[in-house]
Amino acid sequence: MPHLDRRSFLVTGLAAGAIATIPASAALADPDPAAETAQSLASRGLRSDPFTLGVASGDPDHSGFVLWTRLATQPLAEDGMGGMPARPFPVLWQVYSDERCRRVVRSGVAVAAPEWGHSVHVEVDALPSGREYWYRFRVGPYLSPVGRALTAPHLLSYGSPLSMAFVSCAQYEHGYFTSYRRLAEEHPDLILHLGDYQYEYTKNTYTIPGGNVRDHEGPETETLANYRQRHAQYKTDLDLQAAHAAAPWLVVFDDHEVDNNWADEVPEKPEVPQPNFLARREAAFRAYYENMPLRRTSVPRGIDMQLYRRVRWGRMATFHMLDTRQYRDDQGCGDGYRDCPAAVDPARSITGAAQERWLLDGFRHSRAQWDIIGQQVFFAQRDNNAGPAKVTSMDAWDGYVASRQRITQGWVDAKVRNPVVLTGDVHAHWASDLKLDYDDPTGPSVGSELVATSITTGGDGADSDPATHPYLAINPHLKFYNNQRGYVLTKIERDLMSADFKVVPHVQVAGDPAYTRATFVIEDQVPGVQQTYLRSLDTTLMRTRPMTVEDTVTWETERP
Template sequence: MTGLAAAAVLPATPALADPDPSSETAATLAGRGLRTDPFTLGVASGDPDHGGFVIWTRLAQQPMAEDGLGGMPQRPFTVQWQIYADERARRVVRAGVAVAAPEWGHSVHVEVDSLPSDREYWYRFRVGPYVSPLGRARTAPHPLSYGGALSMAFVSCAQYEHGFFTSYRHLAAERPDLVLHLGDYQYEYTKNTYTIPGGNVRHHEGPETETLAGYRQRHAQYKSDPDLQAAHAASPWLVVWDDHELDNNWADEVPEKPEVPQPNFLSRREAAFRAYYENMPLRRTSIPRGIDMQLYRRVRWGRTATFHMLDTRQYRDDQGCGDGYRDCPAAVDPARSITGAEQEAWLLDGFRHSRAQWDILGQQVFFAQRDNNAGPAKVTSQDAWDGYVASRRRITQGWIDAEVRNAVVITGDVHAHWASDLKLDYDDPTGPSVGSELVATSISTGGDGADSDPATHPFLKINPHLKFYNNQRGYVLTKIERERMTADFKVVPRVQTPGSEVYTRATFVVEDRVPGVQQTYLRPLDPTLMAATEMTVEETVRLETERP
């Protein structure tokens, strides 16, 4: 029995040591008063470095309580934690206590440090008589070491109502070293607002999320899903948000529909940020302060990779011509930015000082140009980097000037798998490739989707730097070595019913010092999973933009 499978029987394993009974904290913050298991939302780890990581849990006896308090008494609780060197939880290497306070939704964030580098660890929590599931974490290699090959997966867009989280279950079975979640971890809509053909397969509880209680309840509904819990327990995560953690297509202090008076939008933003921190394995540097939260950060995996985790929502200028596909003069305005000046300077400085084999930008929205018009007009998505052309060019020129060895952008948001070469000048298709982009489809958003022949997709014909497209659900699993980065585009063909299999639809490789993606495997088409008609430009745009 594996450690993850054994989580349900953990109370029968050796007990965690009691805190000092003479301690005032132990006496004041005992677990008395809990009537049911408070570890209903599972456990998680995140933000690893070469000496440690964050471990997380949140106490909730009744996760779906409308007041967002999880059925917990309005007082703090002492939570014990232990780190183990073995999956059977017998060799304790670190232990302590933390306080789960009601003002932070009874969440616990423990920053564990001073551990040996490049090793696996396991962890769990206890409060009163209750013991949490067991989670797996790991430390990164030493900054001067490459370590072994890095197994990294990335995911995006998990709309609870559109399908089951089968991809998370398969991801947990992969047990990667690291998982990157690139946004749309949860969706804000109330029941039957964002629907798929044939109707949603399950439903959100509560109204649209606008208050702290609402966001806490929605996070709890998602965290209650056993497949998501399994994925969190299997590997450490690096998380960044996109739009639905707050409001569809928001931009800095501007809501999706600024023409509609929303005097409470900033208080809504503050509530969403607070709930996001409470429910994610983030370090104290990301504790929100009012309407601001520091989420962009840099995580190093030895000398193999540096992950530049970006925030393209909190600091961007508002979309220039609305959110959809437009021929938009504002898109090329050099004064406009999707990152904001401070984050841009931080990123460019990171390029200049990087000594990593691979510099990976973990971010939200499509980076490469995607023109949907075969004619002279350039019609692109204004919610992506295409709406901030000068901003994209400055970032791209930045890694060129810094002589970054291998620049790879990884992306979510668009509910489809893509792979592409990156250019400095997309108007010159014969110009050199200067980087690579890999895009993960959704976990469930959009429902089952359909397979198609990527060679016939109209976007790939209009944009020769785009090399692959697939409109099914799944995730991307990568293997990062010194010589190459290999990306398997994993597909779960059905999410509207549970239990679907998973397979690799295509494999692409990025070779060391060879910018651009190279296809090495393509699974034959399955006619039973294909759409009735070939994908058109209009259909692709509709699938991306068909939101309330």
């Protein structure tokens, strides 16, 4: 790794948000004995590699991105400190313009402080737009893995087609993270994680038929030490590390990062006294920040954390990343499926008033080709009752009908060119048209929703025929369902957004290949999803192995 000269060796007094940016010419200077000495001092007390949790980048813009790592020589230590001495460590970082890490374009030193779990967040800027970069960290003789990052296109440019994937729901105990590995192999430009990055349960609490394939360490997460240990256990998974290193991530949490089905200051079971719930929420938020490639604008302050934000990918796409947990009203009539009067109460909100205003204002000012709403829970109506009563999930947008109506009407009134909602949470693949009036199936579609299945949650799952699913018969705007595990890989161009619903046959054993179970497209200024299908390839063959170049296929599009 090229050494830093005296001018470039800047150790700040800041904690995890520290940043130092220097000219490339300085970073490429001859080795400096002072830097060597500082590296030696930095590693004092470290007897093993501290980069056991990998590296990550995130929140890219047209001139930079966030770089992340967290030092831990014993990642599963019960005190949550990862085996690190209780003192700060200077961490050298470098950004390269080539994959072999020979041409340094930015470098500096950030401080990994014990107060922030020895995490490092570096906000790199002043880079050319629309480029690939590579990065790594160093503490003394220890060198981190190399990660890949990208800058977004210039704000006035569409750039090249965007390869974007999105995922959710990775219950460590329910399976192996094969889908993360397959996602890394897709070489996307951007990855969205839409919640349930880690689960709070102690082992043998949330089990699947046949038993879990591996166990959580430690008790149910309630303290900062618990959450730090749990995040570290997930981060030690090499498949997850590969996905983080492959591309920059945009992340938002859902419920399991804190407590199942929590809502604002209300825990899952409010009838059971939990006087420490707000302290638990504060600990969960702090650990989440420590373990994610987030900007300093998301540093938590007590029980509050600024997570909803906008990320622009040139003129091609604007990503509106939402927080549907921190500001919502408590679920009406309990958390499950109900025919509940509270669901239609116009005073109730899933986003809170301030976030709703922010989102609607973003629609009004957007000039993007695609406005993409990255969020956690099912957006379209999903009624499971064929009779006159509506029986829907109180934890999803169905439990906040007026909130959904205001936001949908907002993008219609703003004449948003192509509104697309991306969703996680429900452990199955779905695709649907979005309506202003779900009771009128003949009414116009005004948007599209794509839902990613889980990485592992629920175990293997099973392939299924969407035509036989009762929800699709009751809700004609729902167009696709599949109950296997995997991720969604999209390609976003000016005139078309395509979505491959990727699945792996098994997660209770490791290493399966991924294949495309279905592909949907959304055409520019044509709201709603359209399925492409294979006319000449046996669909039973598709379910047992990936397609190969030897398969003779003809692609067609099913029009509305």
